[in-house]
Amino acid sequence: QQFRSQKESGALAKIDISLPGTPRDIGALHPLTQMWERSIEIFRRMGFALADGPDVEDEWHCFDALNTPPEHPARNEQDTFYLPDGRLLRTHTSTVQIRTMRGAPPPIRVIAPGAAYRRDELDATHSPQFHQIEGLYVDENVSVADLKGTLEFFMRELFGADTAVEFRPHFFPFTEPSLEVYVKSKALKGGERWIEVAGSGVVHPAVFEQVNKERGDKAYDPEKWSGFAFGLGMDRLAMILFDIPDIRLFAQNDLRFLRQFA
Secondary structure: OHHHHHHHHOHHHHOOOOOOOOOOOOOOOOHHHHHHHHHHHHHHHOOOEEOOOOOEEOHHHHOHHHOOOOOOHHHOOOOOOEOOOOOEEOOOOOHHHHHHHHHOOOOEEEEEEEEEEOOOOOOOOOOOEEEEEEEEEEEOOOOHHHHHHHHHHHHHHHHOOOOEEEEEEEEEOOEEEEEEEEEEOOOOOOOOOOEEEEEEEEEOHHHHHHHHHHHOOOOOOOOOOEEEEEEEEHHHHHHHHHOOOOHHHHHOOOHHHHHHHO
16 A cells, blocks of 8 residues: 555655665674584584583582592682682583583483683683583493594584594593594695694593592492593684684674674
8 A cells, every 4th residue: 555655646756776775784693603503513413412510610510520639730729710609610611521420320422512711811812711512421331432433523524524633642630541632634724734622531430439429329330331521622613613813803793703704
């Protein structure tokens, strides 16, 4: 009816249909959100379920249960954000491992995406708040081979089939043996240079024992059950995949940066 009245009044004759339309900004997912979704989808295809835990933790979940001794430097106030009531901001998403095992018997296959916090100086590659995906798989006869196969599949799905993956010995108090994960691909900036992307290892028997004490049973008997765990830095993976030079860009909400991902 409005169109007919405009036509009868001659108003439509004044419209120049050759004029360009008004441009509209198209929304898009933040690059970190894109990285979350890609990563979660890959792990879901491998049978991993999602788990979650609080950002504000206690020392037992963050350190004691993960076989981290009182004198470990990670527990120092120079590295960890402690709250007045004695709690802290979790320094890694590994805390979700403990909460998951406390709440359910094995077998377990979960990933836990979330934020972590450390007293790092803010610069191009470090931030006091960063993001991780923690992985935990517990079953009978789980070995390093299972860990390597899982992470190799993930890295090649994320970065491309020609991605080379290397595992190097390292130390983490909650895994033994412990391995750092490096990737190399011609599709990535840096070409033939190895880039560190994750920490991983076989779950330490002492972690199972701590969980058993808290549960009040022997559900996670280290003589029967074994497992692996890994931690992936989402910010770092996104910086590598999208060739982003500065971690601070993720939080600045600069449309000139964000439009590149629309």
